[in-house]
Amino acid sequence: MPELEQLHHFIGGEHVAPESGEYFESTNPATRQPLYRAARGNAADIDRAVAAAQSAFADPRWRDLSQTRRGHLLRRLGDLIGEHSEEFARMEVLDNGKLLREMRGQLATVPEYYYYYAGLADKIHGEVIPTSDRAVLNYTAREPLGVVGAITPWNSPLTLTTSKLAPALCAGNTVVVKPSEHTSRSALLLAELALAAGFPPGAVNVVTGFGSEAGQALVDHTGLAKISFTGSTATGARIASATASRFIGSTLELGGKSPNIVFDDANIANAAMGVVAGIFAAAGQTCIAGSRVFVHRAVYDELLERVVQRAESIRIGDPLDEETELGPLAFADQRDKVAGYVDLGRSEGARVITGGRPSDGGGLGGYFYEPTVLVDVNNDMRVVREEIFGPVAAVMPFDSEDDVVRLANDTEFGLAAGVWTTNLSRAHRMAARLDAGTVWVNTYRAMSPMSPREGFKASGAGVEHGTETIKEYTRLKSVWINTSEDAVADPFTMRS
Template identity: 70%
Template sequence: MTERFGHFIDGTWRDPAGGAYFASTNPATLETLYEAARGDGADVEVAVASAARAFDAPTWRGLTATQRGRLLRRLGDLVGEHAEELATLESLDNGKLLREMRGQLASLPEYLYYYGGLADKIQGSQIPTNDLRILNYTQHEPLGVVAAITPWNSPLTLTTSKIAPALAAGNTVVIKPSEYTSRTVLRFAELAAQAGFPDGVVNVVTGLGNEAGAALVEHPGIAKISFTGSTRTGSAIASSAAARFIGCTLELGGKSPNIVFGDADVGNAAMGVIAGIFAAAGQTCIAGSRVFAHRSVYDELLERVSARAKSIVIGDPMDAATELGPLAFEAQLEKVRSYVGIGVDEGARVHSGGGSPDVALPGYFFEPTVLTDVTNQMRVVREEIFGPVAAIMPFDDEDEVVRLANDTEFGLAAGVWTQNLARAHRMSRRLDAGTIWINTYRAMSPMSPRQGFKNSGVGIEHGIESMHEYSRLKSVWVNTNEEPVGDPFVMRG
């Protein structure tokens, strides 16, 4: 019998109000993994009410920042203790390599330790005034109930990057995970309860985006929305938040350039290009999907990348020998396949890949694909594909590649490969993206802030700066003068 999960609300499991469930499928084998509650507005109402009560309750509001930090560190310990279980669940759910998920889960406790340590380090300031009898200081306060809407490509990592600073700042949360990857987020909520977080501080409502997700975004009890996903959905969320004058943090789409100059170590650059677009089957918002190679190294880079793409082992993500797993669900596979066809219709050439591999599993597999004869105006170069498809283009000089790289609606990340130190720093200034990698790609840390430019998002995730995304600043003025206050309408000399 298929295992079935309800919502996790107020520290316990709760059946969906409407009685409906949906199935989650293993994208490699197409087997049903489990069923999760199909939430709606009624379930969201219960979850937000639970989070609101917990926010005001002395069991949470009465904790010191240091005590909140201890809870986060305890949760980090539990995530570490259950890393193998969580990695396995996530790999089964979204098709990422088990060995990759083991690496992610091994580092995930660091996020919780980091924000646990930050909880009591966010301080106000004393502000100088023109009257020595007036004391003015600032203090940071939590916002209230935070809605975290998270995607399917890295469920636990992206959920943790939202709720860890939110909880450290003293908020409570309601999480709506992707309907494709609910299981590990539900397990995470169980671990939070085990770590000692009071009931109602961490809640999870599962369901579809246009049902549970929309109800959560529109709920008047939400003080802040944090979302990772498509630019289109992010725009709708931003409009809803603006209409209610609440904040939102949005990490959205990307079409990141990966630039290889003529003086680069081409072998290293090729590995960086491969990691940037084929890791996680290209299903990352920071994927380096637009590759610009200086004409002097274009042929060599193309050959190296294509040769490695052809040799990538595609198969069961649970197998240690596998290097590329399936796409997460059928619609994503069809989207990637469609975009390759669009590219060919536009005049692009499939240099390698471009179709379904010969795999002894029925899942949503697609070959690592390299497109050439592309221009920066083609849809396959301008629109986010979110799959293992690289478009490789030559360029002649720095000014040209800066113009091409910045000619996009997105601004999430960029890579630069060069041995010229001056050029590296120059490019970091000239490229219009929130994260710039020099002679590496996909490096990240909870300590380093991330921000998307242009249509890639609003707000900051990671780093000390993200704590301010989940708090409000209050200015306090205190009159220390004990003399009687004079009549304000009587002129004094």
């Protein structure tokens, strides 16, 4: 075999070899063939990256740059990402197995995040507060925090890195990114493009490696002002504890077990496609997957038949092929986890009516798993309560609005929910009653950089996207100025 490409960290505007000299191998999940070797980061690499970010934060080229000019740099970075969109798309397909046509769609929207925050950069400001003393001026200011640590997952690497990087830079911070060990490449190219766009060396740094090594070192580093993390709820809880003990902030986008609810008055054809999109798109490897499907008993059989029919016709195969509709899971352990949950479901009494087996992906031999539908399930089963992160839908009937609200909210998670109905009043009632940070009605997986999102309960803490997220990356300062030139009164002299 030809020698694999070797990827270094990107620190202080340069490609840097790991302090340990160690690398790890990344593989193509569709074929199991090795792709490249990436630097195995450790605490020494993280320390070097944080130092570079601290230096850039204090550098007058960044510190004194006007907010408008920061916006110009973000816009230029968005342009460069657009120019490299095909390279990014293919890079992520090879790294995590997502469909090429899906990644091309994502890459059409990723620059929009940078354009949005480019426009927002010089709209970050405080306000003047009225006081009881006209001689005293009180105003607030929003300041950047300092160095932000961003820990990102493997399912949508570029998009989820962007959702942290764009607002952090917009607010004037510098960043150290630790991407998933399964998807190192796109973060490194993104950092290169940030430098090419005009951001100073050290404004964007990337240390590759494992969560238990580089990721933990980043969480523990005392030079950080904030951690932004997307990943599992268990890891998020540990990060929340670590950051709270140091009195720094954290934004946590965590797991989900989202309900997708179909009422008897819904357009059933549309609802069936919404269910399919909600759980089988991206092979179910998304925190917002509509993995719990609740269907009104009056339309249960019809909806189920449509979903099963479409699931069985989904084309599984090479994610680089334009005709493929379902690619592989991202790595072997993830495929085994999904298979284990389906077996668990069977042992709990669930019935598999389609799928339920690994697939060879049309002969590619990668980590493929068939679109799977489980029935005869209930809210007490682990396959209904725990996040599977794969193409597995649990479908359950319900009888009334109150019934489905109780079932939908009976979960530790609260990330997203879908509602399918033509009753406008019901749509608003359901949106108000569901414990979810995002509620979609007659659609699923709609997203925009302009729309804030927050996870409820164990699905996270803090806001991503929109103007609201700027508060996550700034600190608020209140300034009081006495404009009077009169003598200051003796505080111990009583006035009549």
